[in-house]
Amino acid sequence: MANLETQKLDNIIASRRALLVSGGAAALAAAFIPKEAKAVSYASTYVPADVDILNFALQLEYLEANFYYYAAFGVPITTAGNSLVTAAGGVNASTGIGVGPGTAATGATGSIIVKSNPKVPFATTAVAAYAAETAVEEGKHVNFLRSALGSSATAQPALDLQTSFVALGNAIGVANFDPFASDAFFLIGAYIFEDVGVTAYHGAAPLISTTTTGKTYLGAAASILAVEAYHGGLIRSTIKNLDPNNANGYLGYTDMISAVRAGASLKANPSAPNPDDVGLSSAVVTATSSPTTVSLAGTSVLSSTTADTNDAAFKIAFSRNPQQVLNIVTNGNALTALTKATGLFFPSGMNGVLS
Amino acid sequence: MDTIDFLVKKALSRRAFMAGAGSVAAATAIAGCSDDGTVALPVASVAYSDTDILNFALNLEYLEAEFYLYAATGKGLSTADIGTGTSTTGTGAGTTTAGTAIPGLTTAQQQFVNELADTEQEHVRALRAALGANAVARPNLNLTAAFTAAATAANTLTVPSGAQIPASFSPYTNFDAFNVGVFVFEDVGVTAYNGAAPLISPAGIAAGYLAAAAGIMAVEAYHGAAARTYLTASLIAAGGTTAAYPYLAYANQIAALRGLLSGGTIASPTGEKYLTTPTGTAPYTTTLPTISSLVPADANALAFARNTDQVMHIVYGTFSNTAGSTTPTAGVAAGGFFPNGLNGNIKVTQS
Numbered sequence: 001m002a003n004l005e006t007q008k009l010d011n012i013i014a015s016r017r018a019l020l021v022s023g024g025a026a027a028l029a030a031a032f033i034p035k036e037a038k039a040v041s042y043a044s045t046y047v048p049a050d051v052d053i054l055n056f057a058l059q060l061e062y063l064e065a066n067f068y069y070y071a072a073f074g075v076p077i078t079t080a081g082n083s084l085v086t087a088a089g090g091v092n093a094s095t096g097i098g099v100g101p102g103t104a105a106t107g108a109t110g111s112i113i114v115k116s117n118p119k120v121p122f123a124t125t126a127v128a129a130y131a132a133e134t135a136v137e138e139g140k141h142v143n144f145l146r147s148a149l150g151s152s153a154t155a156q157p158a159l160d161l162q163t164s165f166v167a168l169g170n171a172i173g174v175a176n177f178d179p180f181a182s183d184a185f186f187l188i189g190a191y192i193f194e195d196v197g198v199t200a201y202h203g204a205a206p207l208i209s210t211t212t213t214g215k216t217y218l219g220a221a222a223s224i225l226a227v228e229a230y231h232g233g234l235i236r237s238t239i240k241n242l243d244p245n246n247a248n249g250y251l252g253y254t255d256m257i258s259a260v261r262a263g264a265s266l267k268a269n270p271s272a273p274n275p276d277d278v279g280l281s282s283a284v285v286t287a288t289s290s291p292t293t294v295s296l297a298g299t300s301v302l303s304s305t306t307a308d309t310n311d312a313a314f315k316i317a318f319s320r321n322p323q324q325v326l327n328i329v330t331n332g333n334a335l336t337a338l339t340k341a342t343g344l345f346f347p348s349g350m351n352g353v354l355s
Numbered sequence: 356m357d358t359i360d361f362l363v364k365k366a367l368s369r370r371a372f373m374a375g376a377g378s379v380a381a382a383t384a385i386a387g388c389s390d391d392g393t394v395a396l397p398v399a400s401v402a403y404s405d406t407d408i409l410n411f412a413l414n415l416e417y418l419e420a421e422f423y424l425y426a427a428t429g430k431g432l433s434t435a436d437i438g439t440g441t442s443t444t445g446t447g448a449g450t451t452t453a454g455t456a457i458p459g460l461t462t463a464q465q466q467f468v469n470e471l472a473d474t475e476q477e478h479v480r481a482l483r484a485a486l487g488a489n490a491v492a493r494p495n496l497n498l499t500a501a502f503t504a505a506a507t508a509a510n511t512l513t514v515p516s517g518a519q520i521p522a523s524f525s526p527y528t529n530f531d532a533f534n535v536g537v538f539v540f541e542d543v544g545v546t547a548y549n550g551a552a553p554l555i556s557p558a559g560i561a562a563g564y565l566a567a568a569a570g571i572m573a574v575e576a577y578h579g580a581a582a583r584t585y586l587t588a589s590l591i592a593a594g595g596t597t598a599a600y601p602y603l604a605y606a607n608q609i610a611a612l613r614g615l616l617s618g619g620t621i622a623s624p625t626g627e628k629y630l631t632t633p634t635g636t637a638p639y640t641t642t643l644p645t646i647s648s649l650v651p652a653d654a655n656a657l658a659f660a661r662n663t664d665q666v667m668h669i670v671y672g673t674f675s676n677t678a679g680s681t682t683p684t685a686g687v688a689a690g691g692f693f694p695n696g697l698n699g700n701i702k703v704t705q706s
Contacts, residue, residue: 072643088646122639126591129633129647130584136646140656198573206566210557219549222569223657226545229573230650230658233580241588244463294473296428303473304466308577310570315474315481317573319566 048322048354050217051152053204055105055352056322057221058145060200062099062156063329063345064193065142066112068135070161071179071186072128074119076112077139088132091143098146099156105149107351110158118161118180127183130238134190134231141224148220154351164344165189167331172256187239188253194232195277195309196261196328201225202319229317233307236280240306246281255279258309261328265320268327268334276318278309322354410491410699411663413482415547417493418670418692419540420479421451423472425498426526426533427465429456436479438492449495449695454527464530471537471578478571491698501692502526505539505672509608512621515629518597518604531589531602534582538606541579542651543613543661543669546626548572550660576658582606583649587630595632603630616674617665618683626659627651664704667697671704 062077069077073084080096091097100109122128146153161179169177179189201221208218236254243250262275294303310317326334326341330349334341342349349355421431437448457468483490506524526536548568586603593600607629614624628651635644652658661669668674668683672691675684687704689696696702 084643088643119641122643123637124591125595125633125635125637125639125644126588126647128635128637128639129587129591129644130649132643132646133649137650137652137656140654144655144657202566202569202573205569206560210560218565219660220657222549222572223652223660225569226549226572226576226658227650227652227656229576230580230583230652233577234584234649236577237581237584238588240463241585294469296424296469296472296476298430298433299428301427301469302462302466303469304463305470306463306467307470307581308474308574310474310574310577315477315574316567316570317577319570 048207050209050211050214051149052353053207054145054149054217054221055152055154056325056350056354057201057204057224058142058149058154059157059346059350059352059355060197060325060329061138061141061145063159064197065097065135065138066114066156066159067161067179067189067193068131068138070114070118071120071189072131072135074117076114077142084132088136090136091140097139097143099142101155101351102146102149102151102153104151105154105351107155107157109155110348112159112161113163113347114161115178115180120180120183120186122186123183127187127238130234131186131190134234137227137231141227144220144224148217157346157351158348160345160347164331165192167344168192168257168260171260172253174253184239184242184248184250187235187242188250188257190231190235191239191254192257192261194228194235195258196320196325197228198225198232198309199265199276199318199320200322200325201228202317203321203325229308232309236308237306240280240304251279251281255281264328264332265324267332268324269321272320272324273311273318276320278305280305326350326355404700406486406489407700409482409486410489411697411701413479413486413491414494414693414697414699415544415666415670416475416478416482418496418498419544420472420475421453421493421496422498422526422536422540423468423475425451425453425455426457426536427468427472432476432479432493436476436483438483438490448492449698451493451496451498452500453496453498454525457527457530457533460530467581468530468533474574474578494693494698495695497692497694499525501672501694502536502539504691505609505612506605508672509605509612512608512611512615514604514607514611514621516597516604516607516632518601518608520601520605520608524605531586531600534585535602535605535609537578537582538586539609541575541582542610542627543666544575545572545579545651546659546661547663547666548575549658550662579651580649583630583651587633587647587649590632595634597632603632606630613669615681616668616672616683617661626661626665628659663701664706667702667704671696 065077069075073082075082077097078099081094086093101107120131165177165179169175179185201224205218205221205225208214208221239250239254246252258277258279259275262277265276266272266274292303293300323334329345330341331344333343340349340355424431431451431453439447460468502524503522506520507522510519510522526532549572586606590600590603597604610627610629611621611624614627617625619625628648631648633644633647635642668687670692671687671689673687674680674682676686685705688702
């Protein structure tokens, strides 16, 4: 797996913006870098290779795609000939989606920990349809990234879609949390992933090189970023519509999940905005939040956070660097220098250089 | 300082809108990133300065902010936010013709409208502060007749979901109509940013423009998803028939019009994916309904892209200066939401 050199490189990648500063036009960057980059304590001349960035994205897509496939179809993305996958229009439905390592990639294919019969017994047409659409789209992302990477595509790592959620459930006060149990818990589970995907792609995009090939990768990454944000928006909207006044506590769960993510993110990058995540109950008085007011036409009014999660002051989406993302998906185990991050969703860590 | 840094960064990020003025090579690279479905971007030869591009973006932000503010409060941007302009930066602040605050909203609905208004208002302020003395003033905006003109044009377009958007359509009548209004703007924003991201220069990337553009695009996508989800969920809740809930079909007709104005066809609308009506019988223990179409993306699940010309054809609601033409052509300088055109140097289509 990762040798000392690559681990050292991993550790160096603490801030994309630090990298950008060192990457050129330092004077410009000093003027224009956003506030969250101000306190980055160290910079580096190291810039990760495009394939490493895309492989980092691929590792996250393996996680998301399998979660949605299990939830919607009851099977992993590798399953061939599943009738539900076929009916929904899943990519490579007849053969299953490949997950093995390319000839130029290191790391072996891992197994997936998941409950038996994980298909969510959806009670509503809307949520079932959203789950199927999202599963199909995330599967396409896996397939697309593998195609783009070719022989450099890393294998699907070991994934945990069971005990990971139980651990997260404990963090938000839900015993034995099972995202495959119901429409609502599926949405809460999806909430855990999508905003993370947005911040990860947002953070990674500027790291991609400006070569012709890099431009192609960037176009793809930007397109996937937009799709992840659409997913995030649909999940947030649906949860809000399901429990508009937090009567069932769902909005409060999103607040707590966002707080967990923001905490892990902050530990990996102390100069990140605090918090760099916003739950859904901003305009509802709950145990964990107070109303958010904004000024419109000279009048102070209440505003929701239904539609997006963004910087409170400037209204652009948050971004996170790879280490912040790793620390979230491994539950705080990405803080030790020169050590592959393992835990939570990635019990054996990710495959690839950025791990 | 933080605010100033952000403002400059954010403003310059609007190089995103360079798509229509960027390099052919880069545009080819975008088109090449997908085996199928990704929009091939026609590219104009005119080069614009960063200021031109920022002002192009500011025009669009004025439009969105005014729409959401009027929908939320019945009032628009304050005098401090619209500028006075000079000969090189516009002709002085124009007037906005808009509707009244949406009546009968629930608390949650009002908060959602407020959220969008607040976001776009901040974007206007950010751009204006970044541009400083070079900021164009608010152009003349039309947020009433432009909607009915679009509805009239879309009315006859036959989309899979059926129904016909009434020629008298107003997004201010209720929350459902408002979401059709959101649909009109947000997906366009996503495609504009997405088409341009790979065209940002290395220096621009180093300066943080790309990061900011990506972050703004994400917010646009979140908003677009909220509207698409609301329309889809409402249709399902109403029983799934267009007769019972026509607003999703209205949105699809708008999508068809945008696709045509971008150079596509109704059957294959450029930069668009029609909303679908999921149907099935709950519970879905071993089955699934037909899937939704909440994400406008291609066969690889990659979001669509547009260039500045395509965006201008959409906001001008005009294909060509030749009456009756349905082929997007160069020379269109005004119309639709911008009755006197955009302020600034990017105001005439090059293709």
